[in-house]
Amino acid sequence: MSFKFIALTRPLIGKKEINAVTQVLNSGMLTQGQVVSIFEKEFSQYCKVKYAIACNNGTSALHIALYSIGLKPGDEVITTPFTFVATANSILMVGAVPVFVDIEPFTFNIDTQKIEAAVTKKTKAILVVNLYGQPADYDRILSIAKKHNLTVVEDAAQSVGAEYKGKKSGNLADIGCFSFYGTKNITCGEGGMITTNNKHYYEKSLLFRNHGQDEKKKYFYSDIGYNYRLTDILASIALIQLNKIKTMTKKRQMIALKYDKILRDVNGITTPFTAPNRTHVYHQYTIKVTKDFKLKRYALKDYLYKKGVQTNIYYPKPLYEFDHLQVGKKQKSYPITEAVTKECLSLPIYPALKNSDIDYIIDLIKKI
Ligand SMILES: Cc1ncc(COP(=O)(O)O)c(C=O)c1O
Structure with a gap:
């Protein structure tokens, strides 16, 4: 006897993904290599941003982004309380303080009418989440940010491919963060990406992803960093997913x-x-x-x-x-x-x- 079971979510994985993985396994280059670079290039082209930096999950993408914009202990970051915990944890991970602002009842995104009341002298950034796959109101958010000299970070973990006024998610703020976790719209099991048009944020992100090492000067470290690299095995899956x-x-x-x-x-x-x-x-x-x-x-x-x-x-x-x-x-x-x-x-x-x-x-x- 068989029971009906309709899962909440299921990735669309086919022969192309399986072949791509096989190719990487046969190549002998399993860690971050050429396939990651190709994935970064295609992802940046897809979002129409100058730079894309792949990493091992969406939480590390957020951690890298918040580091690269220069947050320091004690800085305040305005965000939503209605999101996955990684959004707020990443703020704590750089020693900053999350400041929660209520959401809108129908989009479930941060209520832009309530943001300014939360701005203090310590506020340095707004971490916006495009919940369930719908971008927040970026015109309003960017104008508040401009007025108070704040950096805007897009938690785009759930919104790959979504658009605001014809612009792709990942290109709606100063820096964007994606997740390719198993349930996400494109997935490689675990994976992440940072997108930006800012060269300084890009360079900082590269360092932080890889132990603070200069990519061209191995074993020379300019700051603390982590091992947040993506592997070519996973990038090969994500690349096929991006094409679909x-x-x-x-x-x-x-x-x-x-x-x-x-x-x-x-x-x-x-x-x-x-x-x-x-x-x-x-x-x-x-x-x-x-x-x-x-x-x-x-x-x-x-x-x-x-x-x-x-x-x-x-x-x-x-x-x-x-x-x-x-x-x-x-x-x-x-x-x-x-x-x-x-x-x-x-x-x-x-x-x-x-x-x-x-x-x-x-x-x-x-x-x-
Ligand atoms: C809104 C949001 N932010 C951050 C993350 C963290 O991504 P990951 O699970 O890849 O670390 C997720 C997903 O899990 C998410 O939904």
């Missing part, structure tokens, strides 16, 4: 449209909202299960699971509620973050998701 990004993104957008059409009319369910002037690449398709729905959010999650549908809650708790991040709770209240953490539920979305499975999921929710 257009069709994979289209597929995600089509699935979202299919969900939208029916679920937006279900009482108590709020479907995702895409703000004007941007494209959403649906790293997650996240609905809000409000009090008007027949089942509570966790009851709906359990029900779907029993019917063979995996869902998840990104994220169940605001980051300032965790002990090590309480320091960032500077606003009196975070009403939108509080509400959204209680209502959000992400449904299966990935390029290989079958139409019949989408219909099945929609039907289950509609029938409740």
Whole structure:
């Protein structure tokens, strides 16, 4: 007897990725080499930025970026409390202090109306997250940054391929950070990338990725650094994935449209909202299960699971509620973050998701 099981996410890996890995394994060059360089070049061309620096995951990309913009202990960085913990941890990793600002109710991104109230003499940067695959409001963010002389960092871990006013994510701020973790829109299991047009940030990033060593002068160190290098094995997978990004993104957008059409009319369910002037690449398709729905959010999650549908809650708790991040709770209240953490539920979305499975999921929710 077979049970129905529809996973929340699944990477689209085919023969090309397998062949690419085999080629690298046969080459004898397994560490960071030519394939990483090609991947960096193609990624920079894709985002239309001058520089791209590959690294071993999205968290190290953030750590490298925050180091390269020159953050120092005690500096404050404004960010969102509704994100994966790596965003805020990377601020702590350079000794700086996260300062959380509430989010918008429909895009789930940082509320630009509330940013200026959080700026102090110590504020040095804004770390923006394009949550679930939708860019934040960069015009507004960059104008606040200009006024207060702040650097803007894009946490683009979830938004590869997304656009704001026709510009690609990764090219929307001073420096961008990507993740190629197993669930991401393009993946090589674990991987990351930093993108920038700033030569100084680029050079600092190269040093920090590789023990503070000058790339042309091995065993000479100008500062502390880490081993954050990507391997050619993984870069070969990511390169193939990058070449498929257009069709994979289209597929995600089509699935979202299919969900939208029916679920937006279900009482108590709020479907995702895409703000004007941007494209959403649906790293997650996240609905809000409000009090008007027949089942509570966790009851709906359990029900779907029993019917063979995996869902998840990104994220169940605001980051300032965790002990090590309480320091960032500077606003009196975070009403939108509080509400959204209680209502959000992400449904299966990935390029290989079958139409019949989408219909099945929609039907289950509609029938409740
Ligand atoms: C918003 C965000 N930032 C940072 C990261 C960290 O990336 P990684 O898991 O590759 O370290 C992730 C993903 O996991 C993420 O979703």
